[in-house]
Amino acid sequence: MKAPIAWVFIAAFLVVCAVFLIAPTAMLAVQAVTDDDGLTLQYVATLGEYRYRVAFAHSLYLSLTSATVGVIAGGLIAFAVLKPDAPRLLRVVVTSFSAVAANFAGVPLAFAFIATLGSLGMLTTMLKNIGIDLYAIGFSLFSITGLTLVYSYFQIPLMVIIITPAIEALRPSWREAAENLGASSVQYWRMVGLPVLAPSLLAAWILLFGSAFSAYGTAYALTSGNISLVTTEISAVLSGNVSSEPQVGAALSVGMIVVMVLVLAASHILAARASRWTVKS
Amino acid sequence: MATVDVEGVRKSYAGREVLSEMDLRMADGELICLLGPSGCGKTTLLRIIAGFVRPDAGRVVVGGADVTRLSASARRVGMVFQSYSLFPNMTALDNVRFGPRVAGLGKPEQIQRARELLDLVGLSAHEAKYPHQLSGGQQQRVALARALAVRPQVLLLDEPLSALDAKVRAQLREEIRRIQRDTGVTTVLVTHDQEEALSIADRVAVMNGGRLLQVASPATIYRAPSHGFVARFIGSGAVFSGVAEGGQVRVEHLSLAARAAAEHAHGTPVQIFIRPEKVRLQAMGGAVPDGAVSGEVCETIFLGALTRVRLSVHGTQTPLNIWADLASEHAEAFQPGSHVVAQWDPDAPRVMAGGDTAD
Ligand SMILES: Nc1ncnc2c1ncn2[C@@H]1O[C@H](COP(=O)(O)OP(=O)(O)O)[C@@H](O)[C@H]1O
């Protein structure tokens, strides 16, 4: 009983998890495989339908690409503004902007993008005036590429926020020691900087993947459901637009949970390998 | 291995001079301890030699070659930092072979050289451990081995022992000295611990306020400090500001015997430095002899064979302390609170020009 207060909080957290996470998941899982007559795999089987296969493919594609774009672009931005010779003001501006932009999602975000990059958007029109017709060369804000772009808008700043502490934790003395031992900047990053950051980068990628995978509002507002994602399909089921069988919604949700669990498990294995040097023996 | 010459090096940050006109010549294989208070520019000087900082003026010459314009990675100047500079994602062995590895040596040679150096610092048994599994002292040994693995011409150590506890510190200090002798690498060791500097250096360089005040053997630094600051910093005796008056130095209303004061013009400000082993104590009785002072014993510090007695001089405006080292069997007579007379051979004190005690 070293820290009873801490235990109270941990216990409370576990209770909340049980009530709002584990119990609903279990209920969904049960719901997905039962109907009035008892056990059935009929609803799980519907996930194999073309419509739902496309939804999963879209969701996975969107999450993978926007998370990867976010990790790379956000990581580079954070690295650039955290350099010791970068202007302080730049750092403050980027950090504040990131805090706002990372939480800018849903309908307002969709609207902002329609106003700039929609077919009659400000930027689209400006580019057209100088001879670049985005929509003629195949771009559409309302396509999966467009969605990726919009998602990147919150993924990149989210990455900046979560990776900043990890980059700040890289000690200048490691860099100087490497330089002192004759290493080039590339050698330092390859042998020291990136390996040290790897667990944090992986954790950040998972977070970004999850945030894209479970996002709903932005995609719906932008495409009105024309591009199906797992989340928009669940919503369609729940609102009774497609079928009146809530079990299909449950099966879709369970499918999402399975994907997240798989991704987490894979990352856990990778993280254990990447951070074996911090594991206490 | 090589000689190192720092010639006329200056450095300012935002208009504030951190190093002014620094000159330091080091012989091949020499171990110099750079000693000075925090903020006096020791790290800056080291970083200029290592190539992390460009001086505003002056040159750094290593083994006869001007390296002032070379990047840090091209200098072959090894550096050991204060702490936490080992790469956390690498084992001790991988840390040590990092230099040979980036230099493109074959893997068997990298490993062989790294093992030799780990052996030199006595850590062969720990080669597979990660930094967080090593103690502070072990980490610094690995850092030393890592710096030596590139066969540097010069080795720079910036307070490598300051984060360690006293016992490990003393042990590692001796070891640094042994390894330095074995490898013959020209070395600068930065410290703010005078005992450390005096015990292992070939020469001690005392710095203050961006200047080198004295560069000399430990014995000279101890016995014949060139500045009041040096005497005070080495902490080996009492230093007072006063005025030269023939064969005496006047401090407030006291006249202290010091034959060397005669070399300074009558009435010029000087500092007088009296080492504790030169001071004799007597129980107070009758008049105070000319050139001596009376005072009250404040404390006695038992040092084994010797006991150091601190007295507060009677009747001065600013409190003056004089230390006297006595054979311990004679020190019993001088308990705190007793009143004594302190005197010394007039040839014993050093007298230095300048009244400013801060220089
Ligand atoms: N990069 C820097 N920018 C501004 N001031 C610095 C910088 N590096 C050192 N200084 C200043 O230079 C002085 C000497 O610093 P340093 O060489 O680290 O002293 P020491 O190692 O003797 O404690 C200090 O006053 C410090 O604040």
Ligand SMILES: [Mg+2]
């Ligand atoms: Mg320093």
